[in-house]
Amino acid sequence: MTVSRSSYSKYKVGQEIEVLYAASNPEISATKAGFGPPSIFSILFFPALATWLAYLGLKEMSKSFHVHRYD
Numbered sequence: 001m002t003v004s005r006s007s008y009s010k011y012k013v014g015q016e017i018e019v020l021y022a023a024s025n026p027e028i029s030a031t032k033a034g035f036g037p038p039s040i041f042s043i044l045f046f047p048a049l050a051t052w053l054a055y056l057g058l059k060e061m062s063k064s065f066h067v068h069r070y071d
Contacts, residue, residue, distance in 0.1 A: 003031065 011017060021029035 007031065 018032040019029055020032055
């Protein structure tokens with residue numbers, strides 16, 4: 001099985017890891033993904049993306065409203 005350098009380097013010699021494999025063909029295998037704490041990138045990026053998409057949506061919606069001024 002091939003793993004990335006970052007995945008390989010986070011384990012110590014002798015440390016147990018869980019490997020998932022296809023019972024019909026054990027050559028098909030992968031290490032079980034572990035989820036660590038969220039990165040600062042994801043904490044900042046996803047709310048910023050949601051805000052930007054909401055802004056674009058509201059901007060498009062505002063084009064469909066016609067405002068009449070009565071002086």
